[in-house]
Amino acid sequence: MNRILIFLLSCAAVAVTLRARAASVDADGTGTPKITGLKCEYATDPIGLDVRSPQLSWRMEADGRGVLQSAYRIVVATSEDDLAQDKGIWDSGFCPSSRSSGIRYEGPALESRTPYFWKVQVRCADGRLTEWSDAAGFETGLMDESDWLSDWIAYAPGSPGRVLYFKATHVDARPVAKARLYIAGLGFYEMSINGRKVGNHVLDPAQSTYNRRVYYSTYDVKEYLATENVLLVAVAPGWYGMPKLRMQLEITHPDGQRTILTAGHMRAVTTGPTVHSTIFDGELYDARLDVPDLRAPYVPAGLMNKEWSLAHIADAPGGKMTAQKMEAIEVVDSLVPQLLGEPAPGVYVFDTKQNLAGWAALRVRGERGRTVTMKFAESLYGNGLVNQENLRNAKATDTYICKGEGVETWEPKFTYHGFRYIQVEGLPQAPAEGDIRVRIVRNAVAETGSFRCSDELLNRIHKMVKATEASNLHSVPTDCPQRDERMGWLNDMTVRIEQALYNFDLSRFYPKFIADVSDTQDEAGTITCVAPYRFGARPADPVSASYLLLAWKTYEFYGNAGVIEEHYDGMKAWVDYLASRTDDGIVDYSYYGDWSPPTAFAVDSTSAVSRDTPGRMMSTGYLYYCASILSEMAALTGRDEDRARYRELAERTAEAFDRTYWNEEAGGYAANNQAANSFALFLGLVGEDRIDRVVGNLADDVAAHDYHLTTGNLCTKYLMEMLTRYGHAETAYRIATQKTYPSWGYMLENGATTLWERWEYATGDAMNSHNHPMMGSVDSWFYKYLLGIVPDIAHPGFERFTIRPYIVGDLRFAEGEFRSIKGPIRSAWRKEKGSLALDVSIPAGSVATVYVPTTRPGSVTESGRRIGKSETIRLLGQDGDWAVYEVGSGDYRFRSEWKK
Ligand code: BGC
Numbered sequence: 001m002n003r004i005l006i007f008l009l010s011c012a013a014v015a016v017t018l019r020a021r022a023a024s025v026d027a028d029g030t031g032t033p034k035i036t037g038l039k040c041e042y043a044t045d046p047i048g049l050d051v052r053s054p055q056l057s058w059r060m061e062a063d064g065r066g067v068l069q070s071a072y073r074i075v076v077a078t079s080e081d082d083l084a085q086d087k088g089i090w091d092s093g094f095c096p097s098s099r100s101s102g103i104r105y106e107g108p109a110l111e112s113r114t115p116y117f118w119k120v121q122v123r124c125a126d127g128r129l130t131e132w133s134d135a136a137g138f139e140t141g142l143m144d145e146s147d148w149l150s151d152w153i154a155y156a157p158g159s160p161g162r163v164l165y166f167k168a169t170h171v172d173a174r175p176v177a178k179a180r181l182y183i184a185g186l187g188f189y190e191m192s193i194n195g196r197k198v199g200n201h202v203l204d205p206a207q208s209t210y211n212r213r214v215y216y217s218t219y220d221v222k223e224y225l226a227t228e229n230v231l232l233v234a235v236a237p238g239w240y241g242m243p244k245l246r247m248q249l250e251i252t253h254p255d256g257q258r259t260i261l262t263a264g265h266m267r268a269v270t271t272g273p274t275v276h277s278t279i280f281d282g283e284l285y286d287a288r289l290d291v292p293d294l295r296a297p298y299v300p301a302g303l304m305n306k307e308w309s310l311a312h313i314a315d316a317p318g319g320k321m322t323a324q325k326m327e328a329i330e331v332v333d334s335l336v337p338q339l340l341g342e343p344a345p346g347v348y349v350f351d352t353k354q355n356l357a358g359w360a361a362l363r364v365r366g367e368r369g370r371t372v373t374m375k376f377a378e379s380l381y382g383n384g385l386v387n388q389e390n391l392r393n394a395k396a397t398d399t400y401i402c403k404g405e406g407v408e409t410w411e412p413k414f415t416y417h418g419f420r421y422i423q424v425e426g427l428p429q430a431p432a433e434g435d436i437r438v439r440i441v442r443n444a445v446a447e448t449g450s451f452r453c454s455d456e457l458l459n460r461i462h463k464m465v466k467a468t469e470a471s472n473l474h475s476v477p478t479d480c481p482q483r484d485e486r487m488g489w490l491n492d493m494t495v496r497i498e499q500a501l502y503n504f505d506l507s508r509f510y511p512k513f514i515a516d517v518s519d520t521q522d523e524a525g526t527i528t529c530v531a532p533y534r535f536g537a538r539p540a541d542p543v544s545a546s547y548l549l550l551a552w553k554t555y556e557f558y559g560n561a562g563v564i565e566e567h568y569d570g571m572k573a574w575v576d577y578l579a580s581r582t583d584d585g586i587v588d589y590s591y592y593g594d595w596s597p598p599t600a601f602a603v604d605s606t607s608a609v610s611r612d613t614p615g616r617m618m619s620t621g622y623l624y625y626c627a628s629i630l631s632e633m634a635a636l637t638g639r640d641e642d643r644a645r646y647r648e649l650a651e652r653t654a655e656a657f658d659r660t661y662w663n664e665e666a667g668g669y670a671a672n673n674q675a676a677n678s679f680a681l682f683l684g685l686v687g688e689d690r691i692d693r694v695v696g697n698l699a700d701d702v703a704a705h706d707y708h709l710t711t712g713n714l715c716t717k718y719l720m721e722m723l724t725r726y727g728h729a730e731t732a733y734r735i736a737t738q739k740t741y742p743s744w745g746y747m748l749e750n751g752a753t754t755l756w757e758r759w760e761y762a763t764g765d766a767m768n769s770h771n772h773p774m775m776g777s778v779d780s781w782f783y784k785y786l787l788g789i790v791p792d793i794a795h796p797g798f799e800r801f802t803i804r805p806y807i808v809g810d811l812r813f814a815e816g817e818f819r820s821i822k823g824p825i826r827s828a829w830r831k832e833k834g835s836l837a838l839d840v841s842i843p844a845g846s847v848a849t850v851y852v853p854t855t856r857p858g859s860v861t862e863s864g865r866r867i868g869k870s871e872t873i874r875l876l877g878q879d880g881d882w883a884v885y886e887v888g889s890g891d892y893r894f895r896s897e898w899k900k
Contacts, residue, residue, distance in 0.1 A: 048141030048218020066888030187238015236414030343384030368404025418482025525573030559797025585656020590615025
């Protein structure tokens with residue numbers, strides 16, 4: 001232990017000198033680096049932005065090694081011509097900085113509905129100046145409430161779960177220079193212009209606490225417009241309840257004149273063919289009720305008849321109109337499921353082969369009135385029919401009633417399901433290939449991570465975790481996509497954040513979700529178990545450290561300090577609330593704690609509360625954790641008083657934790673079980689003199705359970721990480737590669753394609769989702785320990801990071817990539833005869849501390865050469881089985897002796 005500590009201290013000292021000597025790991029590059037990947041608020045050329053001082057970011061691309069940025073210059077202009085001539089409304093001048101993300105625009109106030117253009121130039125640490133980047137753009141939306149000229153409209157028959165269709169016709173022969181649509185149809189809307197769907201968002205806008213915040217989307221609709229236009233907006237209840245619409249279509253003509261159409265123009269309304277639409281139950285669409293003139297270029301003269309009526313001006317939902325900045329939900333993929341068979345006459349069951357979230361599209365030729373139903377489920381009964389028991393109250397059924405006019409195609413628009421199997425009933429004949437197609441639906445965030453190794457089981461676990469996260473991105477990080485829940489549970493998020501961040505670009509998704517959490521907060525500082533608050537309790541379980549962690553990790557991964565600044569007061573109020581709920585330093589409540597351990601370790605067979613891991617211990621530990629993070633956030637944002645105050649709170653809490661839960665006789669915490677000991681180690685609450693005992697007990701306990709875990713959703717993460725960090729990587733590896741209960745391999749052996757909520761296999765009417773990310777922290781263990789890619793919060797946005805692979809078990813190789821905001825980071829190692837090959841890629845603008853595994857420190861070479869002095873690699877020291885180097889950007893091929 002001491003050896004590691006001394007090593008770390010010397011590393012810290014080296015890191016300090018390195019800042020000064022940055023140029024020494026710089027510049028054997030060929031060709032000047034290029035500036036690419038310009039983003040504003042983490043989006044490429046966004047329109048409809050409402051941020052007053054948006055954050056800018058870019059990347060450097062370079063062929064050579066050791067490229068670092070030493071200064072940047074940004075110019076922002078209101079025209080491309082001005083930008084080309086460097087005439088901006090804001091010129092940052094050269095700012096000495098190695099940062100390339102989270103850089104605030106600091107020019108004059110931005111105006112609504114205005115396009116801006118910007119570019120960046122960088123000075124490298126070796127003095128070279130890059131070319132200017134290509135121009136990028138952003139356009140503001142409706143920044144102020146006063147920009148909204150539109151009322152909200154609604155119509156009473158929308159209330160029993162029906163979809164409303166609002167329609168207008170607009171005739172104008174003048175040419176169009178620019179057209180923007182700003183729209184918020186609550187719960188969900190879909191707009192079409194002249195029969196063509198506007199954009200590709202589905203289940204839009206993002207859900208929110210509607211009386212605090214309402215998201216609107218902005219579209220460029222110039223190409224949709226003709227002289228004669230039919231505007232149609234379908235609005236469904238979604239998460240809101242009763243459909244309501246606000247929209248503004250702003251058409252600018254070449255002479256500068258503007259035509260603005262608002263919801264007030266869209267008051268012709270009909271209930272149309274969607275008889276009901278709810279998220280949990282599904283949709284019922286009666287094609288016979290299709291309104292004949294729905295898409296025709298006129299509004300029927302006689303409104304207030306059987307079909308058409310007049311929408312009324314409605315009360316506003318109450319929340320602040322906010323531009324939707326995260327990636328929308330989209331149909332990201334389609335597939336044709338396999339027909340499994342006909343388990344009962346006329347009942348067909350399809351298998352997608354993968355548990356997922358989305359819906360199915362139907363193609364049918366049936367007589368008028370024929371009813372076809374599609375039922376969605378995660379599992380089947382022995383008789384081959386779908387088992388919907390674990391969906392609890394969700395009907396998850398879509399129904400289509402035929403019009404009887406040839407081949408009809410239909411798919412729902414305002415619901416989604418979590419499923420692997422679809423049971424189709426009512427078809428006139430056996431389905432042909434392609435009659436059922438599956439749409440996969442989630443927020444269209446980019447994938448950022450890949451992982452592969454020589455053990456196929458681990459590859460399958462990785463795929464399973466990634467698929468689970470992908471199924472649970474529906475404008476909040478949901479707990480599951482299938483049953484009557486689908487909520488952003490903050491307890492789960494406390495451990496999910498990292499596994500999701502390695503796999504997907506959540507630079508916009510997480511700031512949105514933090515805002516959801518903040519919107520639940522009351523004056524006492526309490527937040528709620530789920531955000532938006534539709535389930536669970538107020539105050540949230542104290543294990544909901546995710547409020548702070550979401551902001552902290554968003555900063556760490558993307559260099560976004562804005563989220564910390566924006567939510568600092570809220571996070572502080574939550575920590576203060578928790579502190580107010582302590583009794584002699586111990587937090588006095590807990591609901592879930594280390595939730596859902598294997599049932600033998602729960603209070604009883606029907607419960608998911610841990611028997612051995614005290615809930616209040618978890619609550620208190622998280623108070624310590626949150627107070628520590630808050631203290632660091634205070635330091636970061638220049639709040640010195642708070643820094644000291646929360647440090648002190650953390651110390652007091654640590655002392656209470658120790659006093660209450662340390663068990664001297666046993667040499668562990670509380671019941672000396674896996675959860676308690678790994679949690680205390682993770683928090684850094686175990687004193688030097690106790691570490692060996694605690695770690696020893698932890699490892700022995702795992703061995704005593706035949707290398708199986710006894711932990712729930714939270715401590716599983718800490719168990720794997722602490723075993724690895726404290727010298728028992730082999731034990732962690734054995735847990736990861738188990739195939740018997742309880743383990744991830746056991747899930748796979750029992751047919752899982754996404755993670756279960758329980759370690760047990762269960763399909764009945766209870767809490768047993770089969771698509772539940774909370775048990776997936778093993779995937780961040782793959783990235784952090786097998787690939788070894790770990791960010792450094794002292795240098796956020798991957799300006800500095802570590803690559804420290806652990807060579808474990810019988811693994812012959814592991815390889816993968818994480819596409820960081822600086823560019824792709826790669827780590828790939830392979831055992832060769834007596835030696836080990838480690839290939840790494842460090843993006844331009846970054847410096848990495850690379851731990852090269854070796855059993856003989858002097859044996860390390862790079863690209864076939866011994867590592868000399870003048871290169872972009874510097875030896876920092878030796879730490880156990882690793883030779884540690886500081887490495888500048890570029891691709892490297894390390895080889896070393898490895899005799900294990
Ligand atoms: C959710 C879980 C959550 C739990 C807490 C469940 O209903 O699905 O994800 O951890 O509630 O009680």
